[in-house]
Amino acid sequence: MTTESEENQGDEMEATTSKGSLSEIAAARQQKQPGSNALGVGLEARGVHAWFGEKHALANVSLDFWPGTVTALIGPSGCGKSTFLRTLNRMHEFIPTAAMAGEVLLNGEDIYAAGVDVTKIRLKVGMVFQKPNPFPSMTIAENVLAGLKLAQLKIENKDDLLEECLERAGLWAEVKDRLNTHGGALSGGQQQRLCIARALAVRPQVLLMDEPCSALDPGSTLRIEETISQLSSSVTIVIVTHNMQQAARVSDYTAFFLSDGGPGQMIEVGSTNDIFSRPKDERTENYVTGRFG
Amino acid sequence: MTQMPAAVPEKREITTKPRLTDRIFRGVVTSGGLSSLVILGLILIFLLFNGYNTLKTQGLHFLTSSNWQAVVNDAGTFDPKASHFGIAAMLIGTMVVALIAVVVGVPISVGAAIYLTFYAPDFIKKVMVSAIDLMAAFPSVLFGLWGFFVLESSGEYWAKLLNKYFSWIPIFKLPAPYVTRSPFIAGLVLAVMIIPIVTSISREIFSQTPLDRMQAAYALGGTRFAMLRAVAFPYARSGIVGGVMLGLGRAMGETVAVYTVLNIVYQVNWHILFSAGGNVASMILLKFGEASPDEIKALMAAGLVLFILTLIVNSLANVIVSRTGKSGR
Numbered sequence: 001m002t003t004e005s006e007e008n009q010g011d012e013m014e015a016t017t018s019k020g021s022l023s024e025i026a027a028a029r030q031q032k033q034p035g036s037n038a039l040g041v042g043l044e045a046r047g048v049h050a051w052f053g054e055k056h057a058l059a060n061v062s063l064d065f066w067p068g069t070v071t072a073l074i075g076p077s078g079c080g081k082s083t084f085l086r087t088l089n090r091m092h093e094f095i096p097t098a099a100m101a102g103e104v105l106l107n108g109e110d111i112y113a114a115g116v117d118v119t120k121i122r123l124k125v126g127m128v129f130q131k132p133n134p135f136p137s138m139t140i141a142e143n144v145l146a147g148l149k150l151a152q153l154k155i156e157n158k159d160d161l162l163e164e165c166l167e168r169a170g171l172w173a174e175v176k177d178r179l180n181t182h183g184g185a186l187s188g189g190q191q192q193r194l195c196i197a198r199a200l201a202v203r204p205q206v207l208l209m210d211e212p213c214s215a216l217d218p219g220s221t222l223r224i225e226e227t228i229s230q231l232s233s234s235v236t237i238v239i240v241t242h243n244m245q246q247a248a249r250v251s252d253y254t255a256f257f258l259s260d261g262g263p264g265q266m267i268e269v270g271s272t273n274d275i276f277s278r279p280k281d282e283r284t285e286n287y288v289t290g291r292f293g
Numbered sequence: 294m295t296q297m298p299a300a301v302p303e304k305r306e307i308t309t310k311p312r313l314t315d316r317i318f319r320g321v322v323t324s325g326g327l328s329s330l331v332i333l334g335l336i337l338i339f340l341l342f343n344g345y346n347t348l349k350t351q352g353l354h355f356l357t358s359s360n361w362q363a364v365v366n367d368a369g370t371f372d373p374k375a376s377h378f379g380i381a382a383m384l385i386g387t388m389v390v391a392l393i394a395v396v397v398g399v400p401i402s403v404g405a406a407i408y409l410t411f412y413a414p415d416f417i418k419k420v421m422v423s424a425i426d427l428m429a430a431f432p433s434v435l436f437g438l439w440g441f442f443v444l445e446s447s448g449e450y451w452a453k454l455l456n457k458y459f460s461w462i463p464i465f466k467l468p469a470p471y472v473t474r475s476p477f478i479a480g481l482v483l484a485v486m487i488i489p490i491v492t493s494i495s496r497e498i499f500s501q502t503p504l505d506r507m508q509a510a511y512a513l514g515g516t517r518f519a520m521l522r523a524v525a526f527p528y529a530r531s532g533i534v535g536g537v538m539l540g541l542g543r544a545m546g547e548t549v550a551v552y553t554v555l556n557i558v559y560q561v562n563w564h565i566l567f568s569a570g571g572n573v574a575s576m577i578l579l580k581f582g583e584a585s586p587d588e589i590k591a592l593m594a595a596g597l598v599l600f601i602l603t604l605i606v607n608s609l610a611n612v613i614v615s616r617t618g619k620s621g622r
Contacts, residue, residue, distance in 0.1 A: 091512060123514035133505040137527035150515030150523055195509070202514060 022288060023277035025248040042067050043088065043125070043206050043236060048102035049263070050083045050092060057083050059263035060102075063255055065206065070228060070237040072247035072272065075257035075287070080264025081240050084257070085208050088238065089125035090118050106205075123151055126204035130211040132191035134183035134198070141179040143194055147202035161201060168234075169197035170227040189220020196227060200235070207231065209239040213246065225250050244288060248276055256284045337600065344594030351378050355594065359559050361580075363588040371587035378591040380573060380598065382561045386476065387572035387599070389565060390551060391544035393480025398487045399537050405488070406495035410502075411517060411525070422496070429489035437553030440482035445554070448478040452566045464565050471568035474556035479570065482550050487540035494536030498529040531614045538610030542603055548574040573599040 043065040050058035058080035065071050073081040086092040087100050090111060103110045111121045134143045142149075144165050145158060155161060162179070166172040171193040175186070183194055192212060199207060209228075213221040221243075228237060228250045241247050247254050254276070255269040268275065268284045279285045286292055311319070348355055350373050358379030366372040405425075409418050452472040459465040502525045510520040551572050557579055558569035571579075577592045584592060 089512065091508065094508065094511065119514045119516055122512055127508075127512040129505060129508065129512075131505055133503075133509045135506060135509070135523060135527070138523075146510075146523060147513035147515075150510055150513045150519040152519070198509075198513065 022244055022248050023273070025245060026272045026276040042105075042107065043238075044105040045084070045088065046103045046105065048084065048087055048104065049100060050080065050087055051097075051099040052095060053097040056263040058087075059265050061257075061266045063266060063269060065236050065238055066253070067205075067236050068233060069252040070232045070239065070250055071253040071255065072251035073238065073240045073255050073257060074242075074244060074247050075264070075267075076259075076292070077242075078264070079257040079259045081255075081257040082210055083264070084266075085210055085238060085240050088206070088208055089122050089127055091122075091127060119151060123147075123202050124204055125206045125208060126199035126202065127208045127210065128192070128195050128199055128212045131215050132188055132195050134186075134191050134194050136182065136184045138183065139180045140175050140183050140186070140194060143183045144197045144201050146198055151202060153202065165197040165200045168200055168227075168231060169193045170223055170230070171197055187220070189216045189223055192216060192220065192224060193227060196224070196231075200231075204235065206236045206238065209237065211240050211242060214242060221246070244276075248272060256281075256287060258283055258287070337597075340593050340597040340600060343590050344597045346373070347378055347591040347594040348597075350374070351591075351594075354379050356384065356598070357381050359561055361559055363585060363591070365585075371585060373587070376587075376591075378594070380576070380595050382559050383571045383573045383576045383595070384598065384602070385561050385563075386555075386570045387545050387574075387602070389563070390476050390479050390483060390555070390570065390572055391541055393477060393565060394483035394487055394544040395537060395541050397481060398484035398540060399491055401484070402488050402491035402536075402540075403495050403533060405492045406499055407521065407525075409492075409496050410499040411521065422493075425489045425492050429493065431486075433486060433547060433550045434553065436482055436486050437550035440478060440485075440550060440554040444481055445473060445478060448475075448481055449473055452477055456566050464563055466564050467567055468564060469567070472566055474554060474568050475566050476555065476562070476570040477565045479551050479555040480565070482554050483544045483547055486547065486550060487544055490543065491533075491536045491540040494539065495529065495533050498532030498536075499525055502528050534613050535610060538607060538613075541606060541610075545572070545603055545606065546574055546599070547572070548578050551575040552578050573602075 045061055045063045048058065048061045049056070061080075061084055063071075073085065075081050083092065088104055092098050092100060100112070104112060106121065106124060110116075111118075111125075135146055138146060141162055144162050147153075148155060148158075148161075163172060163176075166175065171190060174190060175194075183191060186194060192215075196207075196212075213224050216224065225246065228239065231237060232250075232252075239247075239251065251272045253269065254272040256267045256275065256279075257264050258267045259265070268279060268281045270280070275284060276288050279288060355378055358377065359382040360377035360379045362377045364372045364375040364377075366375065405421075409421055413421065449472050452475060455465050455477075456467050456472070460467070506524045506528070507520055510524045515523065552575040555570050555572075555575065556568045557571040557575060559571070560569055562569045573595050577595055580588065580592055
């Protein structure tokens with residue numbers, strides 16, 4: 001499996017360099033239909049606005065994330081897609097002066113409602129960041145299980161969970177002999193997969209990924225994309241990416257964000273195949289065909 | 294793969310020709326950097342030069358006995374053979390008082406630093422940071438006076454409480470019912486004095502906690518307290534140890550405040566609540582005014598010992614920092 005993917009790596013790299021094949025890449029993917037892989041849970045954003053101080057960064061985004069699907073958020077820098085992502089697990093509010101309006105519903109309940117324990121929301125909606133950020137004071141094993149300690153969860157068999165999460169993140173084979181060494185010694189791509197394993201260990205329903213591959217080399221990027229594909233059957237994934245080929249390769253749905261100098265807006269959302277082959281909006285077409293951005 | 298090794302060339306010396314301005318600037322900062330070392334070295338030589346004779350005649354007794362007697366013989370001159378100089382009580386007093394200061398002051402400082410970095414609203418933070426900086430610049434004699442007139446009375450009450458409930462711990466025993474001007478009170482005054490420096494160093498370190506790690510902890514469903522334990526403490530640990538050692542150094546060298554508060558007695562005293570103690574620096578201050586030139590040389594020797602003790606503590610600190618430090622950074 002590993003060797004095969006490494007052989008394919010060359011072809012994949014070719015694909016990323018030829019712009020015209022975006023819609024082919026998207027079309028080649030098996031499309032998931034809404035509800036086809038239902039987990040009985042869902043995440044919906046309704047009329048979400050976001051501000052930083054006086055600056056209106058994001059206006060009126062309504063978007064549903066179907067259970068068990070991968071949704072890519074694309075758009076040029078400063079269009080509010082990362083901001084939007086961070087409203088989905090309430091990481092937005094860590095920035096001083098940040099404000100929001102609208103609702104984000106997880107399983108039908110507003111995560112911004114008064115009396116909601118924000119730490120419980122973040123257990124259900126996990127996050128992987130742009131820069132790999134394992135805890136350097138902890139070993140690989142401790143890193144994976146860090147979420148349990150942080151949220152004070154008790155579980156029966158830590159070893160099984162450890163193996164399962166590393167396996168799902170596609171890292172088990174590489175680290176199983178050195179689980180008690182420090183995570184900082186891993187390569188960037190391995191560190192990012194360690195962070196994915198760490199996010200999975202608290203069993204989130206949704207996994208938010210904020211440009212998870214932008215700090216990684218092409219080989220590591222490919223491994224992460226494989227990981228995303230494998231995870232999408234059990235977790236709802238929302239991924240912000242600057243790389244349109246990546247969006248075409250990994251996602252079922254794509255949402256295009258754009259700011260015309262004012263607050264960022266969602267221009268169009270649809271199945272990834274549609275967005276890359278027959279976008280409805282001219283601006284989307286200009287962006288995905290590489291005319292700007 | 295048996296190839297003939299290619300001829301390995303000589304290693305080249307890599308040189309750069311610095312510009313004149315660069316060389317001038319280099320000279321300026323080098324002399325600045327070296328001057329502190331030179332001054333320190335000169336002080337050490339001065340102390341060695343003056344204290345050597347006393348150390349030679351007294352030998353190890355200088356460190357182990359608690360006698361301080363400058364004997365003048367019939368001819369009216371100083372008699373180095375009959376004189377006894379020993380600073381054991383003061384050495385132990387130095388460490389006892391400084392340790393009390395650290396034990397009391399460090400938790401308060403670290404707590405304050407955490408509050409200021411992670412909890413305090415902006416305006417409180419600004420006010421408190423400048424207040425703490427001001428406190429650091431306060432003359433120590435004012436702390437001494439405050440300790441003498443204000444802290445003494447409440448400290449007496451706390452001392453009695455400690456003695457009442459914890460006298461089964463040897464250090465809280467009282468050989469006689471005198472609890473004023475004790476190492477305990479002096480330690481509390483020193484604790485107040487080291488709080489500013491330890492707080493501001495800890496706050497500085499905590500505020501540098503990498504944002505991405507903090508976010509990782511929060512994104513995993515961690516509370517702020519859980520984040521502190523998993524991220525901020527491992528990151529800040531070595532820096533805090535460094536700050537504590539600076540505080541300890543200040544507490545060991547403090548003179549006037551201890552002189553004002555403590556009842557200086559030449560007797561090794563482990564009972565921290567009991568009204569007797571001293572430290573090397575305050576002893577020097579106490580004796581300096583009325584000492585004969587020969588006794589002053591003995592005081593220089595005491596200063597030398599204090600100098601070396603401080604050096605040892607700082608080296609220990611460096612070892613601790615390098616042992617515990619790096620993993621969390």
